[in-house]
Amino acid sequence: MIRRPSKPTVKKATxxxxxxxQANSVAIVGGRVVPISGEVIEGGTVVITDGRISAIGxxxxxxxxxxxxxxxxxxxxxxFVESHGHLGVHEEGNGWAGQDTNEMTDPIGARFRAxxxxxxxxxxxxxxxxxxVTAVVVKPGSGNPVGGQTVxxxxxxxxxxxxxxxxxxxxxxxxxxxxxxxxxxQKKTPSTRLGVAAVIRQALIKAQDYRIARxxxxxxxxxxxxxxxxxxxxxxxxxxxPWCQHTHRADDIATALRLAEEFGYxxxxxxxxxxxxxxxxxxxxxxxxxxGPLIVSRSKVEVNQRSMRNPGLxxxxxxxxxxxxxxxxxxxxxxxxxxxxxxxxxMDADAALRSITINPxxxxxxxxxxxxxEVGKDGDVVIWSGDPFxxxxxxxxxxVDGREVHTFDAESGLGRTLDPYTNLPEN
Numbered sequence: 001m002i003r004r005p006s007k008p009t010v011k012k013a014t015x016x017x018x019x020x021x022q023a024n025s026v027a028i029v030g031g032r033v034v035p036i037s038g039e040v041i042e043g044g045t046v047v048i049t050d051g052r053i054s055a056i057g058x059x060x061x062x063x064x065x066x067x068x069x070x071x072x073x074x075x076x077x078x079x080f081v082e083s084h085g086h087l088g089v090h091e092e093g094n095g096w097a098g099q100d101t102n103e104m105t106d107p108i109g110a111r112f113r114a115x116x117x118x119x120x121x122x123x124x125x126x127x128x129x130x131x132x133v134t135a136v137v138v139k140p141g142s143g144n145p146v147g148g149q150t151v152x153x154x155x156x157x158x159x160x161x162x163x164x165x166x167x168x169x170x171x172x173x174x175x176x177x178x179x180x181x182x183x184x185x186q187k188k189t190p191s192t193r194l195g196v197a198a199v200i201r202q203a204l205i206k207a208q209d210y211r212i213a214r215x216x217x218x219x220x221x222x223x224x225x226x227x228x229x230x231x232x233x234x235x236x237x238x239x240x241x242p243w244c245q246h247t248h249r250a251d252d253i254a255t256a257l258r259l260a261e262e263f264g265y266x267x268x269x270x271x272x273x274x275x276x277x278x279x280x281x282x283x284x285x286x287x288x289x290x291x292g293p294l295i296v297s298r299s300k301v302e303v304n305q306r307s308m309r310n311p312g313l314x315x316x317x318x319x320x321x322x323x324x325x326x327x328x329x330x331x332x333x334x335x336x337x338x339x340x341x342x343x344x345x346x347m348d349a350d351a352a353l354r355s356i357t358i359n360p361x362x363x364x365x366x367x368x369x370x371x372x373x374e375v376g377k378d379g380d381v382v383i384w385s386g387d388p389f390x391x392x393x394x395x396x397x398x399x400v401d402g403r404e405v406h407t408f409d410a411e412s413g414l415g416r417t418l419d420p421y422t423n424l425p426e427n
Contacts, residue, residue, distance in 0.1 A: 024051040024402035027062045028381060031071030036078055036357045037372040046076060048379030048402035056373055069397060071383050077353075078373050079134025079155075079380035079398070080335055083290045083360030084244070084270050085327035087125065087136050088118035088160070092328055098122070102143035104182050107190060108203045111228035112148030114138045115167055118160040124332055126417045128155040129406035131333025132388065132395040134380040135165060135370045137360070139270075142174035142246040143182045145190060145200045149232060150244060152366055154380070156405045158420040169364055170268065171236050173200060174246035175255055177302050197255055204263050207233035242266040242364065244290070248273040248302035257285065268363055271326070273303050276310040279317030288363045289314055292324035294338045308338075311355060312347030321351070322360035340389040349389065385410065 026048050033044030035056065047055040049063065062068070091098025100117035103109050118138055128136060134155050140148035149168035157163035175196055184191030190199050210230035217224035235241050243265045245256040253275060260267035269275055272289040275282060282289065291311050298304050314321050323342065325335050339352040347355075361371025369378045379402035386393040398406035405418045407425070416425040 024379065025049045025063070025066055026379075026399065026402055026404070027060075027066050027068045028071050028076055028383060028399075029062075029068055031074045031076035031383060033076045033373065034353070035373040036354060037374050043072075044076065046373060046381055048381065048399065051379050051401035051403075053373060053375050053377050053379055053381075056375060069383065074396065075384040075386060075388065075393075076373075077132070077382050077384060077388065078357050078371060078377075079382050079400070080132050080356045081322075081360040081366065081371055082128070082133050082136040082325060082327065082332055082335055082356075083322045083364060084139055084292070084324040085136050085332060086141065087128065087138055087155075087327050087332060088120060088122045089114055089138060089140070090328055091119055091122045092124055101141035102147065102182075103140070104143040107144050107179065107183060107199050108146045108229055109140070109144050109148045110146050110171060110203070110230075110232040112140055113151070113168070114140050114148060115151045115160060115164070118151070118153070120157055120160060120163065120420065124327060125155050126406075126415075127331055127333040128327075129398050129400075129417055130395060130408070130415050131335055132382040132384065132398060133332055133335055134382070134398065134400050135361075135366065136327075136332070137169055137364055137366075139170075139172045139244065142172075142178040145174060145179045145196050146203060146229075146233075147172040147174060147246075152364060154400050156400045156403075156418070156420060165366055165369055166364075168232065168235070168241055169366075170242045170244040171232060172244050172246065172270075175252040176247055176249060177300060178246070193252070193255070197259065200259060201262070203229065204233060204237065204259075206230060207237060210234070211237070236265045237263060239264075239266055242268045244268045244270050246270050250274040250277045252302075253278055253282075257281070257287070260287075270324075272314075273310070274305050275319070276305075276307075276313040279314055279319055282314070283318035286320075288320040288322065288359070290322045290324050290360065290363065292338060293326040293330040294323070294341065295330050295334060308341045308345035311342040311352070312345065315347060315351045315355075320359055320363060321355050322363055323352070323355045324360075336388050340391070343389060352389070 028046045033041040045060040090101045139150040150170045151167040152165040152169040153163040190196040207230045269289045358371040361367040381399045383397040408415045
């Protein structure tokens with residue numbers, strides 16, 4: 001007989017009209033605390049003050065009057081980090097009106113920003129919270145060789161500007177089938193793999209020339225016409241942000257490595273369906289892989305070698321791995337499901353947990369704020385009914401910046417998300 005988890009006891013300092021400081025301060029006590037960055041703490045406490053983690057441990061003094069949540073018998077983890085999704089730019093159920101993933105009118109779109117197209121009212125944000133996902137890196141799609149700037153945001157908020165963790169977070173690029181198909185159908189360059197690589201290379205060379213001209217103009221104190229594409233490409237060339245490379249096949253991964261070595265930028269392989277064929281090469285070059293989506297059919301030639309075994313193969317070879325849903329390709333609340341299935345097929349459980357927490361945070365430069373439970377980091381904490389890799393486990397309480405924004409009532413079987421516009425719970 002399956003034992004259903006009972007609802008944790010919640011004690012609040014006051015029921016109504018709490019201040020922002022009170023709303024963003026809470027002590028989670030008595031749970032099995034899994035910090036990711038350190039050893040598991042049985043019967044541990046996590047204190048969040050003014051939206052940040054202020055204390056964590058087995059013996060912690062609580063601030064006077066702070067709201068508490070009894071997590072006895074529960075697991076307490078950092079919010080999960082989705083490192084590659086289209087949440088808010090590819091809205092579910094809205095057809096063409098909610099489809100802003102690709103601006104497929106210009107192969108070089110470094111100037112395009114996912115930030116400008118995100119709708120926080122997208123139903124996917126509620127799904128994210130129900131699956132314990134509190135941070136998402138939203139990316140343009142893979143229709144263009146250079147698709148645009150990505151942004152890291154929280155999964156809860158009124159307007160995207162209030163949700164931003166880092167912007168720009170990286171620059172999205174695509175190799176292989178998608179861009180060659182898009183522009184081949186338009187009867188213009190690039191329509192082949194060699195054409196895709198060529199337009200990327202040309203854009204980067206133009207950015208190098210632009211940087212020289214910009215510096216010369218500054219030295220001469222002369223006016224200079226700015227170029228939005230070149231400006232963001234220079235951030236890539238200067239190492240300020242990484243280059244997120246959509247690529248599936250091993251030969252395309254080799255092209256990604258070739259371009260990165262030629263121009264010296266920080267490369268992150270995205271999808272990497274055949275990355276397991278080059279594990280030694282990726283490990284030796286310290287190239288991380290954001291792998292997925294995994295719960296999908298082999299819908300095109302490039303993903304013929306899709307397998308739940310691949311994340312584990314890469315991890316054991318020494319490659320830093322993050323797992324992605326590529327939402328909405330796989331609904332975002334199944335991020336943890338994919339990690340669990342990777343464990344079933346051979347991935348170390350601790351490595352799988354890191355693949356949806358600290359690894360994506362480190363890969364994309366967000367680890368000073370999210371990805372683990374540490375003093376000073378954002379109060380993004382999730383109380384699970386049990387081991388999150390167990391199918392029947394639920395995210396019972398989800399906190400973003402110390403504010404409880406989602407709850408699951410085990411007795412009624414209903415989840416409720418706090419409406420960011422009214423601060424009232426909704427189903």
